[in-house]
Every structure is written in structure tokens, then in C-alpha cells.
Amino acid sequence: MGGVAGGRLAAAVTAAGGLGMIGMGSTATATSLAAELAALGAVPRFGIGLVDWVVRDRPELLEAALAARPTLLSVSFGADLSWVQRAHRAGALAATQVYDAQDARHAQDAGIDVLVARGAEGGGHGETRLATLPLLDAVLDTVTMPVLAAGGICSPRSLAAVLAAGAAGAWLGTCLSACPEALTGESARSALLAADGTDTITTRVFDVGQQLNWPARFPSRVLRNEFTGRWTGHEQTLAGDPEAAAELAAGIVSGDQRIAPVDAGQGVGLLTASRPVREVLDELCTGAQRLLQRWADPPEDHTARR
Ligand SMILES: Cc1cc2nc3c(=O)[nH]c(=O)nc-3n(C[C@H](O)[C@H](O)[C@H](O)COP(=O)(O)O)c2cc1C
Incomplete structure (x- = not known):
């Protein structure tokens, strides 16, 4: 999440058990990446997310990202995936966001390690042709690699739904954007x-x-x-x-909210307080686990709403 997911948010996500991503959006530069890497501190793993047309305009941004040796490098919004080989040579796994089965096949052929199936409900930029669940179906039917679901996942229910459908995990945006660790104004x-x-x-x-x-x-x-x-x-x-x-x-x-953009997905209604990342992720994961566990429990438990 460009302008929202800085080093501090990424570090908090990793500390809470996820893989924190530093999001470098349309105004990113190698200098602004260096500042967020400094804010990240010492973490066991982290990722960097870049925008294809931005790294084409500013190739030094990709160089700087690779030099930081992230666990995961994600470049989205472009069809030329030649950066994947460079990511691998730098020791990083490669991810990209896809919007249909054809995109997914293309990414698999290019050697992408982790796909993000990003549905129309999601906040920020992305295609809007398919909602998260139909897209996830199409992508899971097409590729064999781990697929993360993205778009509208802001609650234990939606996390449980995508995990039950076969996603390897969730790629979260909006639900972390109001956390105190985010750069959000x-x-x-x-x-x-x-x-x-x-x-x-x-x-x-x-x-x-x-x-x-x-x-x-x-x-x-x-x-x-x-x-x-x-x-x-x-x-x-x-x-x-x-x-x-x-x-x-x-x-x-x-910061005039009548005029300024605020990226947000359709799960935004579930944000009611600015809560620390650890609390948000603990609630999501524990709640999803409880929901998924219901299906392994005796039938009477299926009537429980939470
Ligand atoms: C505030 C915000 C900024 C975002 N910026 C970027 C970005 O710079 N690059 C990118 O690939 N995706 C960006 N996204 C999209 C996310 O990567 C992800 O697809 C989306 O947040 C998932 O849907 P959700 O917001 O419903 O969780 C952004 C999303 C948000 C909410």
C-alpha cells in the first residue's frame, strides 16, 4: 500500500506473524524506499511492493529494492515479468497481483512464486472485472503455486472463506490502513x-x-x-x-477529505477503531480458525454464529 504501508507497518505485520510489505506506490523513489527501509529496523522477513510503470520510469527503484534483499518482491500492474529472474538472482521470491486466469497462467510461465488473486472489492488500484471469490476460483483452477486472496478481506469470516476455498493466505490492505503503525494521515x-x-x-x-x-x-x-x-x-x-x-x-x-483520495476496499465498513496491527491480525486469525474449526466439530456447533 503506497503511502500507507511504510517500514513501521511492515515490521508490525511481520512481528505479528505475517509477512509485512513496504508498499511503494506511484510517487515512490529510491530515496523514499531507503527511508522506509530505515523505519523497518531488524526483522526476520519482509517484502517490498512496487508498481510496474513506476519502476519503468525509475529503474533505480527496482535496483534499490533488490539491494535491500527482501524475502518477497512484488511488482504489479504490468505484463512484462522479466524482473522475476532478477528477483530470483537477488534471493527474493516473486509475487504479482492478477485479475483473471490468463494473467495467472502468464505469471506462472514467467516463474512467479506466489500469486495474488486481487478481486474488484479491493482498495487502491486494480482491475474490477471479477470479484474476489470468482477470481480465486478461476486462478486456483489454473495454477499450482500458492495463491493469496485479496480484496474485501477485513473480517474473520472473509478470511475463513478464502482459506476454505483453497487460498494459501490473504493479502490484506484496507484492514491494516487505519492501524496506528500505518503512514495514513x-x-x-x-x-x-x-x-x-x-x-x-x-x-x-x-x-x-x-x-x-x-x-x-x-x-x-x-x-x-x-x-x-x-x-x-x-x-x-x-x-x-x-x-x-x-x-x-x-x-x-x-488533508481535506472532501477533495483528497483515500484508498479503501469494500471491507472498510468493518473498521471502527484504529487498533494496533497485532490486535487486528490476532482477531482475524483466531476468529477464522474458530470458524473453520466448526466444520470439524459436531453438527450442533454449526448453529453458533461466531
Ligand atoms: C491504501 C491502499 C494503497 C494501496 N497501494 C497499492 C500500491 O501502491 N501498489 C499495489 O500493488 N497495490 C496497492 N493497493 C492494493 C493492495 O495491494 C491490495 O490489492 C488491496 O488492498 C486488497 O484489498 P483490500 O484493500 O480490500 O484488503 C493499495 C491498497 C490500499 C487500501
Whole structure:
């Protein structure tokens, strides 16, 4: 999660038993990666997530990521997976997010070690053609490698569902974005905690308004606000409107939630407090384990709701 998953969040996820990822988004540089690596401290394992078109613009970012010797390197949003061999030579496992069976086959052929099946419910950028469960079905039917499910997983129920369906684990975004360890600013955190699951929208207006080179194929799921209401469906006009671009830039700097983007998936309604990563992950994993265990228990236990 670019701008949210810094070294501190990644370290906390790893300390809680997961694999913490430093997310380097569309504004990432080798310098900003170095700062987050410093914040990571000494951890037994960590990953780095990069955006394909960003590393094409700034190849030194990929160099810096490989030099940091992550356990897992993830590069998403591109079809050229030649970076996988470089990751392997640097001792890293390779992951990428996929959106259909064809993507999954292509990634398997390129030597990817772990696939992330990222459904339309997810926060941030991604394709929106398939929801998480149908996508997971399609990907699991196609590849033999471990598949992580992503998109809308914010509760013990949704974690249990994807594990029961055959995912090797979950790739979590939104449910960690309001944690105190995240880089999320205070006004964005408040907006996340106040939002309902129906308050998100997929849109390109923030990319167009900031002149970011995101392919149109990957809109981002964000919290709906005044800016998305005004410009969604009018992206071409927005692209030629310097006043709107200036308003957006100012809104981002001041943290004005009527204007600024806040990436969030449809699970956002389940965030009600800013809780430490360990608490969030313990609750998710213990709750999912309890739910899955029900199916091994005597039938009367199946009526228990939790
Ligand atoms: C705040 C935020 C920022 C994100 N930034 C990135 C990013 O920079 N690169 C990326 O590959 N995915 C990014 N994502 C998408 C996540 O990798 C993941 O697919 C998504 O969060 C999973 O869905 P969920 O948010 O419902 O858990 C971001 C997601 C969020 C919520």
C-alpha cells in the first residue's frame, strides 16, 4: 500500500506473524524506499511492493529494492515479468497481483512464486472485472503455486472463506490502513473509520487530476467524496482543467477529505477503531480458525454464529 504501508507497518505485520510489505506506490523513489527501509529496523522477513510503470520510469527503484534483499518482491500492474529472474538472482521470491486466469497462467510461465488473486472489492488500484471469490476460483483452477486472496478481506469470516476455498493466505490492505503503525494521515484515518462498506467507488479521477501514468485498465477504489462526485464520468474535462488539478493538489496537502483520495476496499465498513496491527491480525486469525474449526466439530456447533 503506497503511502500507507511504510517500514513501521511492515515490521508490525511481520512481528505479528505475517509477512509485512513496504508498499511503494506511484510517487515512490529510491530515496523514499531507503527511508522506509530505515523505519523497518531488524526483522526476520519482509517484502517490498512496487508498481510496474513506476519502476519503468525509475529503474533505480527496482535496483534499490533488490539491494535491500527482501524475502518477497512484488511488482504489479504490468505484463512484462522479466524482473522475476532478477528477483530470483537477488534471493527474493516473486509475487504479482492478477485479475483473471490468463494473467495467472502468464505469471506462472514467467516463474512467479506466489500469486495474488486481487478481486474488484479491493482498495487502491486494480482491475474490477471479477470479484474476489470468482477470481480465486478461476486462478486456483489454473495454477499450482500458492495463491493469496485479496480484496474485501477485513473480517474473520472473509478470511475463513478464502482459506476454505483453497487460498494459501490473504493479502490484506484496507484492514491494516487505519492501524496506528500505518503512514495514513489523521484526516484519512478518521474518514476510513467513519466510512460504510457502500461508501467506496472505483474511479480514475485522482490519477487524471494528478497526471499519474496509471493505465486506464486499473482504476482505484477509494472513498467517495465531493471530488469523485464532481469528476467521475468527466475525466477528459478534468484532464484539461488546471484549476481542478490545483484544487486537488491543495486538498491532498491539507488533508481535506472532501477533495483528497483515500484508498479503501469494500471491507472498510468493518473498521471502527484504529487498533494496533497485532490486535487486528490476532482477531482475524483466531476468529477464522474458530470458524473453520466448526466444520470439524459436531453438527450442533454449526448453529453458533461466531
Ligand atoms: C491504501 C491502499 C494503497 C494501496 N497501494 C497499492 C500500491 O501502491 N501498489 C499495489 O500493488 N497495490 C496497492 N493497493 C492494493 C493492495 O495491494 C491490495 O490489492 C488491496 O488492498 C486488497 O484489498 P483490500 O484493500 O480490500 O484488503 C493499495 C491498497 C490500499 C487500501
